[in-house]
Amino acid sequence: MRAERLLRLLLHLQTRGQTTVAQLAEALDISPRTIQRDLEVLSLAGVPIYSIRGRRGGWALLPDYRTRLTGLTPSEVMSVFVGATAHVLADLGLDASSEQAVTKLIAALPEPTRREAEYARQRLLIDHAGWDDRRETPHWLAVCQQAVWQELQLEIEYGDHTFAVSPLGLVAKSRTWYLVATRPDGQLRTYRLSRVTSAELTNRRFTRPPSFDLATHWSNAQREFLASRPTYPVTLKAQPHAIPRFRPTEPITPTDNGWWIIHTDLENPHEACATVLAQAGAAIALQPPELITLVREAANTIAKSH
Template structure:
């Protein structure tokens, strides 16, 4: 364990520069006294590491010193090759860079780890888009990525769902997110950050203007909050449904996890062996289309407006196919 910690300490100083003993202790989850001992051990081993006293002091490596030691375990080497997505990297204009980086990483690995990394690429493939994705064109993605990286303001013409459908926006791009094969831009336009689909950008100009993200802005935390808010707003109502045994088995596949979990939690068998449950719905229109997927294996009890809507659809279909 101590050897791993010494390697981690060395790599922290190599990647971050000067760090205090307290900062190192927090990163390594050890005491400050342990950091002092580890620093002394590295110095004894010949690592050109020195400390500076004072408020702005800390430990750092001699300028120009770089170690070729990566400290990768077998599992870490496998994960590094498994996590590299060639499709998204190519979309960002980094396909060749990714290939070169993987080549260098492979060359730096010991023979055993190199062989295991090769097996990962031979046997596993991460394909992010869903089966029914349209492969949306994102011609402006490299320019958006460059703006995100350089903290440059952009002016875009954007197509949205509501009228007016095409709008002009001045955006401060904070970050990019790849979700289910689709790229999203988190950016501010004179207020709090909002989310934009990159494939809906019709025109883009990179402005000669820089910006700074708000202090403490965290892209991961922001995105998680957006997802939580989305799911909270997604299901705004409830319906009471009656499901056949076969319907219960098809719920998760056809209607999703939220409905399936509700059936498992609230469901109760009636005298005919069917399950009566209260499930969340997004809207009457949405539930109408979703519940029809189960055909005769699902009956809506409540609300009456949804029951009447489905009954009308069934009568129309019966007349049409008579």
């Protein structure tokens, strides 16, 4: 999005000072031609940006200028502060996880737009790290989004039960959408939208808990989920290109012949077997003996069928 790109460029100049086109292009991962064009757009828009010629030249903002980030539409504000906050802050050399950094950016907005940014940030979270790559198409995303934004209760059917919920936020976990909501008894629950069989918007308003923070809740929920999953410790020997396929629980160690020893946790023996076989010989099971037997039996079956 061009608005986001211009924002990144403007904030980079504001925080780093005089910079050349080449330095901006490298820092923002944008072509020098696009950087030059964007600088001209900012200048025509009234931003006090100027060029300095010569060997030590470059582009800079007037020393006393501080952007108020005006001119962004509500949808552009949502895109920057919900979907792109992490990499915008990283481009600026700031800690992407720092709540203070986000607060500073939001504080630079004019009052009406600031409310839009904070409203969206508390109701929508984009989590790009996926547990798997299977794509899901949630049929009820639009009505859930409307309920979250307007703070209206939903009547949903989930599994074999139908009940009312007060929706507090939506989370996109890679390609999967989740609805975070409270039940009538006040318990906080997370619902996978692909498993919602019906959702109907009501005209009943609810009061959003003032202390609820979507990002904090989701982070805690993930830790609880991962801690509750069954684990199956295994030891593998893997070639270097296969190492990224695993999440080591201990430091990996090299062997004399170029392989690496990896200790990791998988959910069960059958998942571990499938994971090893998927590496096409680049990973070898060492422990436990049960896994070695499963891999051998599965490999023999595959060999016979081919």
